[in-house]
Amino acid sequence: MWGQVFTFDITKIKLNYVKCEDLTPRKEGENTVKEEFEKLIKEAEKARKRAYTPYSKFKVGAAVLSADGKIFTGCNIENASFSLAVCAERVAIFKAISEGSTKFKAIAVIGDTDKPCSPCGACRQVISEFGEDIPLIMANLKGDVKIKKIKELLPEAFGKNDLL
């Protein structure tokens, strides 16, 4: 069930998920969705360590899993001209797009937050551009994980059909 909170120990890479229909194996021999999500959270956490945040000290990491199985990571990057800061999610997505991957299976974001790290409105809009059903895996360093589809986080998003 999307939207449930479950916990994992990021230091031991042992995730403890609640029962979740969407985390069952797709096919025998293939990585399960659970395994894919675990890996994505790990990669996001690694990218978080590279965040450039001399001003806020608020570090965020993100990882995007493309339809062809590649993972692109991002971290937030600040600037002395504060308004030029860019979020980890957008860095990861823009990296993927610029490398030719435009279809996404899932996106993970992690921060040292009390609740699972939630993407800002701008990032929700950017993610929504590439599919409203993309699962967004929100995590924090305590091991809380919450998964929601982007359309739940940004209902009635402005999209390409609005330009017609």
Ligand SMILES: [Zn+2]
């Ligand atoms: Zn953002």
